[in-house]
Amino acid sequence: MGPLSGYRVIELAGLGPCPMAGMILADMGAEVICIDRGGNPPALYGQDISRRGKKSIVVNLKSEEGRKALMKLIASADVLIEGFRPGVTEKLGIGPEDCQAVNPALVYGRMTGWGQTGPLAQNAGHDINYISITGALHAIGVKGQKPVVPMNLVGDFGGGTMFLVSGVLAALLEAKNSGKGQVVDAAMVDGATNLMWMCHSFHASKMWDFNERGVNMLDGGAFYYDTYETKDGKYVAIGAIEPQFFMTLVEKGGLDPEIFNLETQNDMDQWEEKKAILTEVMKEKTRDEWCALLEHTDACFSPVLSAYEAFDYPHNQERDVYIELDGYKQPAPAPRFSRTKSEVAHGQRPSGHDTRVVLEDLGLSSDDIQTLIDQGAVQ
Structure with missing residues (x-):
């Protein structure tokens, strides 16, 4: 009941x-x-x-x-x-x-x-x-x-x-x-x-530009919070905001620490350049290969699934996220x-x-x- x-x-x-x-x-x-x-x-x-x-x-x-x-x-x-x-x-x-x-x-x-x-x-x-x-x-x-x-x-x-x-x-x-x-x-x-409350909070803290899209931390502007195409034409999602999660992404993903480091993570002037580099890096492996490296870590990484794929995803199956x-x-x-x-x-x-x-x-x-x-x- x-x-x-x-x-x-x-x-x-x-x-x-x-x-x-x-x-x-x-x-x-x-x-x-x-x-x-x-x-x-x-x-x-x-x-x-x-x-x-x-x-x-x-x-x-x-x-x-x-x-x-x-x-x-x-x-x-x-x-x-x-x-x-x-x-x-x-x-x-x-x-x-x-x-x-x-x-x-x-x-x-x-x-x-x-x-x-x-x-x-x-x-x-x-x-x-x-x-x-x-x-x-x-x-x-x-x-x-x-x-x-x-x-x-x-x-x-x-x-x-x-x-x-x-x-x-x-x-x-x-x-x-x-x-x-x-x-x-x-x-x-x-x-x-x-639903926009957080954006308003960021804006009030001078951390969000209401005039532009795709340039802010949570709208795909940040290189560490976006989706990327993989070698097999599929996609993955990365949301490694916090320093410890970002460093897990760098270490477990084998990223170049000279380019991807905490000192420059939030330097917005470098976001586009780093995104371009990460775009090419992510195309070096298939989605499944990236999953094997990052899926069960604190890198804030996940595969981008179609609804069909979501039905059979192990986490969703174990929790009975779907019923028939x-x-x-x-x-x-x-x-x-x-x-x-x-x-x-x-x-x-x-x-x-x-x-x-x-x-x-x-x-x-x-x-x-x-x-x-x-x-x-x-x-």
């Missing part, structure tokens, strides 16, 4: 960060009930890993009877999460005030890119847009070249999902003491900005708990799979449920 066993979460079906938040809460043991809108679930592909562990009911949110059924469910819940534009749930009659009128202790989690307020709040956007106004996108890339898109990890999931989950959990703790719920306004812009479910390998629940272990209850269920069971749990009779189905309020 996970640490959130006994909690009920209502998730209004959507895409991206909000569904991942629901997945994490379900992995932790919460009963997550996904409110679908009929037809196929809103997924970009056939297999949606984020729907694992969740129940699915189909409710017609534009039907008055459907809304009433949903409000009855909300009255029994601890959390509701949604990822619509600001004002959408209010128009549907299931906004925070509507829901907290029937459940004052409800934690209402809202996930958007721009936030609930501000001049951009009603604009469409995606991860790339949200992180572009935080300085994060500008900071990622090679010196003298255009910014590099970091997939949708920084805005959607790092700045979005994780802040929604932490906000919901904090609000649940507070509600346990006060008996009162509240709205959690999780915006990807806010989250991505917070519905015929697909996928990330195992995280983080790990010593006593109330997280687990995946089941795989993705078809849209509406649990409509009858959930409504029966609310006390509706078979006849009542059939009436709702006949009215088109639920499916």
